Amino acid sequence: MSTKLHELALSLSLTEGGDALLWGYRDGREVSGEHLRKLLFTWHEPSCYGTLLETQLAGDLPIVILPAEQVLPYFAAPSFMDIVTWTMDTDAAEQLVKLAPALFEAVQNGHFQPSYEAFRSGRLLWTWDAAAPELADFDWERVADIDGLGEGLSGLRAAFSAVVVESHYATDAAMADLRSEFPALFGAKRGELADSPAAFTENEWLSAMGWRPDTAPFRPALQLLEPDEFEDEWRLRLVLQAKEDSTLLTPIRLHVDGTASGAWPTDWTPHVVERAPGWVTRLLQALPRMADDGELLAHGISDDSAWQFLTKDSRVLLEDGWNVMLPAWWEAAAKRKPRLSAKVSAEAGANAGGRGQSLFGMNSLVNFDWRIAIGDSELSEAEFNSLLSRNERLIRFRGQWVYLDPAFLEQIRKLMDSIDPAEGLSLQDIFQLHLLSELERDKVHSSSQLREDADFIDEEEEARLQLEVQLNEHLLSLIRQLGQPSDLALIPVPDGLRAELRSYQHQGFTWLSYLRKFGLGACLADDMGLGKTVQFITYLLHHKAESEQPALLVCPTSVLGNWQKELARFAPELRVMLHYGKSRLSGGALDDALAQTDIVLTSYTTALMDQETLQPYTWSSLCLDEAQNIKNAQNKQSAAIRSLNAQHRIALTGTPIENRLSELWSIYDFLNPGYLGNQRGFQIRFANPIEKHQDAERTAQLQQLVKPFMLRRKKKDPAIQLDLPDKLEMKVYINLTAEQGAMYEQTVKELMERMQKLEGMERKGAILGALTQLKQLCDHPVLLTKEADTVAALMASEDGRGELVQRSAKLERLVAMVDELRDEGDSCLIFTQYVGMGRMLADVLSAGRGEPVYYLNGSTPKQERDRMIERFQAADGEGPHIFVLSLKAGGVGLNLTAANHVFHFDRWWNPAVENQATDRAYRMGQTRNVQVHKFISLGTLEERIDEMLESKMSLSDNVISSSEGWITELSNDELQDLFTLRKSW
Numbered sequence: 001m002s003t004k005l006h007e008l009a010l011s012l013s014l015t016e017g018g019d020a021l022l023w024g025y026r027d028g029r030e031v032s033g034e035h036l037r038k039l040l041f042t043w044h045e046p047s048c049y050g051t052l053l054e055t056q057l058a059g060d061l062p063i064v065i066l067p068a069e070q071v072l073p074y075f076a077a078p079s080f081m082d083i084v085t086w087t088m089d090t091d092a093a094e095q096l097v098k099l100a101p102a103l104f105e106a107v108q109n110g111h112f113q114p115s116y117e118a119f120r121s122g123r124l125l126w127t128w129d130a131a132a133p134e135l136a137d138f139d140w141e142r143v144a145d146i147d148g149l150g151e152g153l154s155g156l157r158a159a160f161s162a163v164v165v166e167s168h169y170a171t172d173a174a175m176a177d178l179r180s181e182f183p184a185l186f187g188a189k190r191g192e193l194a195d196s197p198a199a200f201t202e203n204e205w206l207s208a209m210g211w212r213p214d215t216a217p218f219r220p221a222l223q224l225l226e227p228d229e230f231e232d233e234w235r236l237r238l239v240l241q242a243k244e245d246s247t248l249l250t251p252i253r254l255h256v257d258g259t260a261s262g263a264w265p266t267d268w269t270p271h272v273v274e275r276a277p278g279w280v281t282r283l284l285q286a287l288p289r290m291a292d293d294g295e296l297l298a299h300g301i302s303d304d305s306a307w308q309f310l311t312k313d314s315r316v317l318l319e320d321g322w323n324v325m326l327p328a329w330w331e332a333a334a335k336r337k338p339r340l341s342a343k344v345s346a347e348a349g350a351n352a353g354g355r356g357q358s359l360f361g362m363n364s365l366v367n368f369d370w371r372i373a374i375g376d377s378e379l380s381e382a383e384f385n386s387l388l389s390r391n392e393r394l395i396r397f398r399g400q401w402v403y404l405d406p407a408f409l410e411q412i413r414k415l416m417d418s419i420d421p422a423e424g425l426s427l428q429d430i431f432q433l434h435l436l437s438e439l440e441r442d443k444v445h446s447s448s449q450l451r452e453d454a455d456f457i458d459e460e461e462e463a464r465l466q467l468e469v470q471l472n473e474h475l476l477s478l479i480r481q482l483g484q485p486s487d488l489a490l491i492p493v494p495d496g497l498r499a500e501l502r503s504y505q506h507q508g509f510t511w512l513s514y515l516r517k518f519g520l521g522a523c524l525a526d527d528m529g530l531g532k533t534v535q536f537i538t539y540l541l542h543h544k545a546e547s548e549q550p551a552l553l554v555c556p557t558s559v560l561g562n563w564q565k566e567l568a569r570f571a572p573e574l575r576v577m578l579h580y581g582k583s584r585l586s587g588g589a590l591d592d593a594l595a596q597t598d599i600v601l602t603s604y605t606t607a608l609m610d611q612e613t614l615q616p617y618t619w620s621s622l623c624l625d626e627a628q629n630i631k632n633a634q635n636k637q638s639a640a641i642r643s644l645n646a647q648h649r650i651a652l653t654g655t656p657i658e659n660r661l662s663e664l665w666s667i668y669d670f671l672n673p674g675y676l677g678n679q680r681g682f683q684i685r686f687a688n689p690i691e692k693h694q695d696a697e698r699t700a701q702l703q704q705l706v707k708p709f710m711l712r713r714k715k716k717d718p719a720i721q722l723d724l725p726d727k728l729e730m731k732v733y734i735n736l737t738a739e740q741g742a743m744y745e746q747t748v749k750e751l752m753e754r755m756q757k758l759e760g761m762e763r764k765g766a767i768l769g770a771l772t773q774l775k776q777l778c779d780h781p782v783l784l785t786k787e788a789d790t791v792a793a794l795m796a797s798e799d800g801r802g803e804l805v806q807r808s809a810k811l812e813r814l815v816a817m818v819d820e821l822r823d824e825g826d827s828c829l830i831f832t833q834y835v836g837m838g839r840m841l842a843d844v845l846s847a848g849r850g851e852p853v854y855y856l857n858g859s860t861p862k863q864e865r866d867r868m869i870e871r872f873q874a875a876d877g878e879g880p881h882i883f884v885l886s887l888k889a890g891g892v893g894l895n896l897t898a899a900n901h902v903f904h905f906d907r908w909w910n911p912a913v914e915n916q917a918t919d920r921a922y923r924m925g926q927t928r929n930v931q932v933h934k935f936i937s938l939g940t941l942e943e944r945i946d947e948m949l950e951s952k953m954s955l956s957d958n959v960i961s962s963s964e965g966w967i968t969e970l971s972n973d974e975l976q977d978l979f980t981l982r983k984s985w
Contacts, residue, residue: 008039012096014155018068018162020075020096023061033062040078046070068162072107075100096156102134107163111135116202126160216271218242218264220279221323223249224309233300236290236309238279240264240272241323254280254296286316372412482520482708485511486719494541496573499534504713504720508535511711512650513542516621521649521671523627525712528654528916529923530720533563536623536652537570540599544574547620547647550597554641555625557603558858559893561866563625564601574598579614580606580862586613604629604637611640622646626892627653630670631663633679642670654919655912656710661687664706671709727922729932731946732817734809736778736937741981743784744777744940748979755972764968767975771941771967774979778937779837779906780808795843805844810935814903817933818845818882821901827872827881828901831917835859835886837905842884849882857886873898891917900928905935907945939982 009025022040024031031039033055041050047070054065066074075097106112111132118125128135218240225235242248252262258277283296289305292298301309314324372384481488491510493501501509508524512535515522526532540551555563560580567576577593579585579602585593590613594600600619607614622644624630630638649671657664665682668675676682686702689695713720736744751770758766776783782791782804794800805812814830821828832838835857842855854868871879873896883899885891887908899921908914914934922930936942970978 010040014071014096014159016154016158018071018155018158018160020066020068020071020159021058022064022066023058030060030062033057033064036062037064040064044074046073068159069165071096071159072100072104072163076104077101099138099156102132102138103160104163106132106135107160112164113206116205119205125157126164216275217244217268218250218271219323220275221249221325222314222317223325224306224314224327226306226327231300233302234306235300236297238283238297239325240268253298254283256280256284256294256296282320282322286320287313481514485711488514491542493538496541496571497538498572499538499570501534501538502531502720505531505535505538508532508711508713509538509542512536512539515709516543516648519648521651521668521709523651523653523656523667523671523710525651525653525656525710527712527714528919529926530713530715531924532652532654533566533625534570536650537567537574539650540574540621541571543620544598547618549617549619550575550577550594551599551621551623552614552617552619552644552646553599553601553623553625554604554607555601556629556893557605557862558856558865558889559625560601560603561862562869562893562895565866567599576601578602579610584610586610604641607644608637608640611643615643615645617645619644619646621648621650623650623652624670625652627651627667627670628655628663631666633662633666633669638666638670642673654916656712659910661691661702668706668709675709676705725926725929727918727930727932729934731934731936732813733936733938733943734813736940736981737781737807737809739781739807740777740809740937743781744774744981747773747777748976748981751979752972752976755975767968767970770979774941775906776834776837778810778940778942779832779834780811780840782807782840783834783836791840795847801844801847804840810905810937811841811844814841814905814935815844815848817903819849822849822851822881826901827899828883828903829890829896829899829917829921830882830884830903830905831887831890831914832884832905833887833908834906838884838886841905845882845884851882852880853882853884854880855884856890858889860889869894869896872896885917885920887913887917890920894920895923895925896920897923897925897927900926900930902930902932903935904933907934907936907942909945941979943982944978 007026008031011023011025013021015021022036024036024039037050037053037055041047041053041064044050047053047066050064056063056065078097106128109132111129112126113129115125115127128138221239221241223237223239225231225237227233237251238254239249239251242250250262250264252260252264252272254260254276258280260272260276260279264272280296283290287296290297290301310326310330314326317324370381370384372379372381485507488507488510490506491513493506493509508526512522512524516539524532524535526535536553544551553563557580560578564576564578567574575596575598577597577600579600584606594617602610602614624641630641632638651667651671653667656667662679662683665676665679665687669679677685686698689698690702747770751766754766755763773784791804794804805815818828818830830841832841838855838857842853846853854872856865856868860868868883872883873879877898879898881898883890883896891913902918902921904914904917918930918932922932934946936946967975967978
């Protein structure tokens with residue numbers, strides 16, 4: 001016999017939510033919450049032996065909280081420590097201990113059910129079946145008869161409901177909440193049943209919500225029958241569907257007095273008699289217009305009533321628990337909306353590219369006729385108008401039922417009125433309609449299973465009218481070929497080409513020629529180094545005899561010489577004319593020269609200056625090299641280029657988008673004017689949603705529209721097989737010198753002081769000025785101090801040069817690295833943004849190494865550029881091995897594969913620009929691994945730039961890359977965070 005060491009007086013109170021609050025006394029003193037928890041729950045496994053239970057202070061009284069779902073199980077069989085003797089010091093506690101075993105046993109054995117009477121008044125209560133006799137006299141409503149429990153009754157109800165959920169549903173995550181298992185218990189319309197007591201019997205209610213099996217041998221259903229050869233009207237009837245054979249339907253008649261008549265099996269009668277009053281009540285509530293002459297559903301119904309039932313009433317009845325049987329065709333008919341399409345005439349595009357061209361260019365007009373498709377049937381405009389004149393919502397058309405939504409028909413009518421078939425559709429319209437409808441079909445197909453499983457369909461999306469276009473065989477073939485350039489039948493390479501085309505280059509030349517056939521502009525956007533030049537030269541050879549005028553190529557000044565050399569190298573038979581410099585021709589002299597020319601080369605600047613000279617001619621083709629030069633559609637240079645006339649337009653660029661989608665629009669508006677709409681419309685439709693909100697749907701639409709007219713291959717594409725060596729990129733992090741650091745902090749301090757006073761354009765100008773100063777400081781202090789005389793004096797001696805180098809940690813590191821690579825026989829390119837830095841680099845490296853160093857910038861004359869490039873690339877290896885270049889002037893169009901090291905002395909904001917520069921060395925013809933070194937000053941703005949570049953990809957990969965302009969919009973705090981020198985470095 002155990003010895004009792006603790007005499008405990010236990011008190012408890014139940015909260016509204018069913019939790020038990022426990023406290024106790026020993027020897028007249030309060031027991032601490034921690035001690036009480038140990039005494040009462042040492043053997044209580046559900047609470048992890050009391051460790052999961054919360055203790056609190058209620059005023060000065062320490063309490064332990066037992067969750068509602070554990071209250072009844074615990075007090076049905078308390079697991080106190082054997083050394084504790086306990087008593088309940090309140091009537092409520094004693095009543096709980098008395099009732100807990102019976103209530104918990106009822107839960108475990110399922111001897112309970114929800115109360116129908118309580119449910120009708122909107123509450124949740126429980127009753128007991130005959131298998132729980134000890135609870136026969138227990139009624140939740142009879143509070144007065146439960147001595148001592150008083151206000152704790154609601155808490156006991158909550159505790160009982162909690163243990164019901166915990167015991168029966170917690171094992172299944174989908175049924176963890178009683179509400180989700182029996183939603184009818186908590187229905188929003190339950191209060192309405194109080195006014196219609198005969199709507200449900202208790203057995204019917206329990207069966208309807210799944211608590212009790214439905215013993216009736218049938219299930220009632222409302223069936224809508226369509227007119228047939230014997231009936232002119234729709235009919236709605238109540239049928240009893242046999243559970244053993246669902247195809248057996250027994251129609252019955254309902255009378256408003258709550259009775260039913262009909263010919264059903266005899267053993268169904270008790271169930272029909274019991275349930276008929278409820279059916280009548282519920283139908284009168286849902287369909288009051290269906291009662292006539294004392295009978296429900298007695299007569300046929302009109303088309304309008306059938307429409308009402310199909311679209312609205314049936315949904316209400318389903319929500320109310322009825323089975324509803326609609327005609328088998330209804331689900332398909334609801335989706336069988338009329339589709340409007342423009343059927344292109346059969347001859348459109350048949351002779352494109354021939355002498356009697358009927359289709360040439362995006363603005364060519366194509367004849368069409370309206371077609372309206374309903375299901376599998378196609379109507380002419382006249383047939384459709386005849387159908388509409390019947391003014392019916394539900395019609396049987398060619399053996400199919402169709403419903404005509406008035407709002408949808410109005411959309412069709414407005415769209416048809418807005419386009420005159422007599423004027424035709426432009427090829428541009430046809431392309432857009434077809435490509436976007438193809439995308440829509442793909443989207444619907446890919447998401448069909450999701451739509452089947454969805455709880456709802458976006459009605460606004462469903463209601464939107466999509467104009468389709470029916471292409472003829474010629475145009476369908478054209479668009480298919482544009483979508484699959486690799487499937488085009490290859491055009492034989494012209495005999496005059498002095499090069500062996502790679503397979504992808506042969507495809508590119510063929511693709512350009514295919515688009516020329518239809519007058520469609522083409523953007524050849526292969527990666528740098530993949531040979532866009534030779535593809536265009538092959539195109540020129542193939543088409544040189546097709547026009548009285550030569551082709552015109554516009555390119556940056558820095559690559560004019562490169563084009564001359566490449567044309568002479570790959571196509572010596574082409575007659576090339578350079579329209580550049582003081583010796584360029586005009587008037588009759590130009591006319592005479594053009595008659596003897598196949599290709600004219602000019603620069604963007606010259607094209608602007610000579611706009612009036614070049615404009616009168618219709619060039620055989622107009623090609624823009626480095627087409628990103630017209631990315632700003634508003635400037636005079638872009639406008640001048642667009643004003644030139646040509647039979648075919650081509651853009652060559654490795655970066656069709658550098659910063660913003662507006663640049664893509666500008667190139668495409670040159671190639672196929674108007675194809676992507678006007679600039680403002682493009683900004684609203686595509687640029688803003690994609691750049692600001694990363695809109696995936698608009699991105700997909702834009703890609704679909706752009707794809708047919710852009711051919712972009714990358715070096716890493718498996719099909720390219722360039723067999724290029726590796727490109728190894730590394731970052732070289734460098735500390736500022738003490739002088740640089742002090743000047744950097746002073747510049748930031750002065751800027752932030754000015755920011756407190758400046759606004760508008762003055763503020764923006766100050767920020768951009770400080771940005772340039774900070775970037776120059778990272779390169780070398782003298783770029784800011786303008787010590788021209790001092791630099792010249794220092795350069796005169798070896799010690800002076802050493803002092804100059806030591807003032808910039810970057811310069812010091814570069815000199816060391818160049819010394820190392822040159823000692824190994826390697827060559828390098830060094831890119832910088834600043835002319836002063838470029839000159840200093842060339843002077844320092846040349847003097848220190850005792851060897852020539854070339855420096856190319858925007859002011860270098862063309863002849864000098866050509867000579868430097870030729871010498872650097874010399875096959876004998878006797879030319880200079882160090883080439884300093886301005887990023888702008890030397891970053892595009894040059895072939896400098898003699899170098900196998902590339903230095904970015906200062907960082908640019910745009911990865912695409914840096915990659916272009918790197919690709920001067922990493923391109924076809926390179927036989928060695930290329931090492932790219934990117935210099936970054938630690939703790940400075942350069943490091944911030946690098947972090948941003950690392951977190952971005954190019955816009956062509958759907959992520960926006962920014963220019964410097966956004967910095968001017970930052971707040972003062974954001975500016976300080978961006979510019980301030982990080983002292984940790």
